[in-house]
Amino acid sequence: MLTFDKIRDIERAEKESKKPQKLPENFLSDLRDYLKKKEQLKSSADVHELENVRNIIRRFFESREKKLLEGALYTVRTGLQPENLTKEEQDLFYFLTGRIKNFRENFFSEIQKDKKLAYKVMKALPAFVGPDMKTYELKENEIISTDFLPKPLNDLLLKEGVIETVEE
Structure with missing residues (x-):
């Protein structure tokens, strides 16, 4: 009680x-x-x-x-x-x-959402033709925007370690 x-x-x-x-x-x-x-x-x-x-x-x-x-x-x-x-x-x-x-x-x-992402080129690539039939050349330590390359190419280069995501 x-x-x-x-x-x-x-x-x-x-x-x-x-x-x-x-x-x-x-x-x-x-x-x-x-x-x-x-x-x-x-x-x-x-x-x-x-x-x-x-x-x-x-x-x-x-x-x-x-x-x-x-x-x-x-x-x-x-x-x-x-x-x-x-x-x-x-x-x-x-x-x-x-x-x-x-x-x-x-x-x-x-x-x-407010953060701007970009890619840093980790390995240089000589001039090449992308899936959109445009010519690209990547230089080591170059910072490129996420829309510089076509998305499928971004995905492949990220997977292969050629580029990595960074904040702008």
Whole structure:
């Protein structure tokens, strides 16, 4: 059975720890039941205790939420999963990590689009006729644009190590 002192002890342990603490089985449902029971009692001591416990619960949840948000960022960066989350917290956690990953992927794909790529000639090639029937000559260390050569020729020269992709 959950008591005021037990709730306060759980909140203190949560506050003092950097990671989410393991909660007692059915803690959230027991907490709801405790609050409902206290709300039904009308003595001044119960009203005072109810107000205090609501403040403790608010601090407890704020602490857990902060750890959940920081954990989502940490997981996106490292792949390491946090421990001791309730089922509801896990649902929120996976939603947050998904949104953060999606945001990052979209942001960085936009940056990639803005980068200008080119090719650096690694091995000189004497004059030759490309598949488009144009004559080309490649000089070692020359930087050429990605559309200088026809795509099939680019692919072949990349595969053979004659050119390599670089940022302009």
